[in-house]
Amino acid sequence: MIMKRIVCFSILLISALSFKAHSQPSAKAKQPNIVFCIFDDASFQYFGAYGFGLNKWVNTPGFDRVAKEGLLFTRAYTPNAKCAPSRAAILTGRNSWQLEEAGNHNAIYPAKFITFMEQLQGNGYRIGFTGKGWGPGEQGMVNGKPRSLTGTEYSNIKAQTPTPSISPIDYAANFEDFLSKEPKGKPFCFWIGSREPHREYEYGSGAAKGSKRITDIAEVPPFWPDNEKVRNDMLDYAFEVEHFDKHIQKMLAILEQKGELENTIVVITSDNGMPFPRIKGHMYDYDNHLPLAMMWKGHVVSPGRKINDFVSFIDYAPTFLEAAGVKPDKMQPITGKSLLTYLKPNAKPAPSRDHVLLGREREDIGRPHDQGYPVRAIVKGNFFYAMNYEPGRWPSGNPETGYLDTDGSPTKTEILNANRNGQYHNLWQLSFGKKGAEELYQTDKDPYSMKNLANDPAFAKIKAELRSQMEKELKSQGDPRMFGNGSVFDNYPYGEPRVINFYERYMKGEKINTNWVEKTDYEKPGFNPEKQ
Secondary structure, X not given: OXXXXXXXXXXXXXXXXXXHHHHXXXXXOOOOEEEEEEEOOOOHHHOHHHOOHHHXXXXXXXXXXXXXXXXXXXXXXXXXXXXXXXXXXHHHOOOHHHOHHHHOOOEEOOOOOOOHHHHHHOOOOEEEEEEOOOOOEEOOEEOOEEOOOOOEEOOOOEOOOOXXXXXXXXXXXXXHHHHHOOOOOOOEEEEEEOOOOOOOXXXXXXXXXXXXXXXXXXXXXXXXXXXXXXXXXXXXXHHHHHHHHHHHHHHHHHHHHOOOHHHEEEEEEEOOOOOOOOOOOOOOHHHHEEOEEEEOOOOOOOOOEEEEEEEEHHHHHHHHHHHHOOOOOOOOOOOOOOOHHHHOOOOOOOHHHOEEEEEEOOOOOOOHHHOOOOEEEEEEOOEEEEEEOOOOOOOOOXXXXXXXXXXXXXXHHHHHHHXXXXXXHHHHHHHHOOOOOEEEEEOOOOOOOOOOOOOOHHHHHHHHHHHHHHHHHHHHOOOHHHHOOOOHHHHOOOOOHHXXXXXXXXXXXXXXXXOOOOOOHHHOOOOOHHXX
């Protein structure tokens, strides 16, 4: 009897100790490293992992590997499809209409908006970047020193490039240089910012130096002419996408060699769509809908899954902070939500992730009084609704200054020159003409956003519901445009003095050094933009 009691007591003691061991907080988990890779102007439709027939003329094995060994997000959107405001949303977890000056392109970044990288640095992380971080614009000063929103820059190591238009920065080598200076045991967060496939390109380089030919392009978007010049322009774009993807492959190999890949969150995306007419800088699915692959080996269960929920770039900051176990105590309130729940194999679609909100304010130069082209939009289900608040303005910039809110390119030149000759006027209208106040597209049936359903009575109810939801959420987020104060975005100063009052100075005949402006053939001497 006594023996039985001893045995029973021993079992109870062991069970209690076991329960206590499992119920007590475990030792602090090792904080993950974070590597954030961002293309400069790349559309998601042309990344191999998405499996579209359209993308066989672009090879992206680096991106595809991250998607295969991690997660592929099929509905990732930037709230503002232009370099600086898109990157500001990434860094802060807030929509561009919540970022004051930083909601504009080429802005003065407000001192009060702390970035997730700065927050990580204050919590033991070493941070740095190579290539392009946040910008263009003015980052300001901190304690009398220039502020860097993405940490210390590592861009000194250069390499020979296949074309003069491709940046000589050796992204992978600079990343390795950063790691060589990394104290052992200290987590890091590194931003790898490609300058490709941003304009300009070496014309014909894709066909001459790449592995594809113009006949490999399955389809030219119907808002461009389908001819040799446009197809070559597309291949040149592909060549630059592939250049950065090679650096992604090298970066992954470096992490493996150093034994860091297992404990590193790798994210690959782009800041906005490809730099072509009706895409970059516009408010359509081809520009705001972007590639996103995320890998965290050993943590993503059942890798290779596709996530079909709507996610936004404002979700990156809370994701990285949660993974690091860092509270955003010095940051402005974050609007985005963490994506870590998707690491689980049984992650169910989140009811709140059935839509995203988008916006646009002032981007590039070319309108009177430094005006922008304000838009707000909502993408929900298979519908894309947009409200253009100043439909009397030119969406791509004024014609008399060369539609400078669309990057110069052979494709842009083809459309403009053809329109001057009485051809392709419908294509000119789609890319450069004025629009109505409202736009509505059914993306599953009209992926190129060609047929505006806003005035179709059959879609009146859907349009009204989308607008109501959009405006209600924008008001809750404090969007100045919802309270009659949208003009504040036009009145914020530019971050670079050379672009201030460009339109007025240009029209007065002032000699302006415009070597930094994206040029096209039609802007050469003898062209009269007033005839457009």
